[in-house]
Amino acid sequence: MKFVISVLSPSTAPSTRRALRFAQAALAAGHEIVRVFFYQDGVLSASNNIVVAQDQQNITQQWQTFITENQLDAVVCIAAALRRGVLDQTEAQRYGREAANLAEGYQLSGLGQLHDGLQQAERFISFGGE
């Protein structure tokens, strides 16, 4: 089965960890993840600026590792990202901001990528709220 998975909350939310465990189980079962789409507060989960205490699970890092190791298409909605302060190099330069903080392995793009993913896939599941 082809999945599109959407993450709508920051890494501190239980739902973002839940999304990761679900995605890991989906791949382990042999399913395909067409795209992981980060929207609303989920764009914050794609920041490379997050520092997690030693005695806690680093869900941000785990998501990034999962995406890069499995070469997944991780798209972060650009409009949602800009208004929450998650920028890549291009956008940081365009708007004269000091830092680009989009984590490696993620791309900024539009909502069209969500729809494109849905047209290719067979199942959509999103993880938001807490």
Added chain:
Amino acid sequence: MTTLHILNASPSTATQLKSCLRVVSSGDGIVLCGEAVQALRAGSVAAQQLQACERGYRLYALQEDVQARGIDTATMPVTLLDYPAFVALCVDYARVNSWT
């Protein structure tokens, strides 16, 4: 073609459960995860709402959330899921409706 509804908010503070129970179709599934597993507490208003729904749906809950909260599900007609089972369920139902 059936729908798997996913609820994650507390039944005391959010309207997810009440609204979902209005629009769930016969044959659908409901997965409780996160704070939504509070609805499994026997004798609670939310548990009564789950049981009062006339349409036949199948009830599931994420095992880790039930366990973390120390909820006894012995008296509720609920199937506990690990993540592989959760994924399999999403394949079995025709569509997934994640309530936020």
Added chain:
Amino acid sequence: MAKSVLLISRQAPWAGIAAAEALDIALAAGAFDLPLSILFMDDGVLQLLDQQQPLALEQKDLSANLQALPMFGIEQLYVAQHCLTERGLAESPLAIAAERLDDQQIQQLIRAHDYVVTL
């Protein structure tokens, strides 16, 4: 044949940007000519009301985006009747034309779409 999406919008227009970000999903579908319907439910029904004054909160008017929907080809708009009634709005005029649905009709609406996106 393109897969269809039912967008269920549940947030009030003035309670943060969730309502606007939900609507953006609809506009994006329209821009790509994809079949998408919107169901306004719970506090989401408040987006459809007449007589709202966003300038009082120094906010952009969401109803401008709502009115743009038909131009993007998004014409299937629905509203949960019981949610209007619960909020004392059963008789209130809606600024945007949306078909009122009862619970059974909503159940059917969900079954009629390939995907449901609830925000």
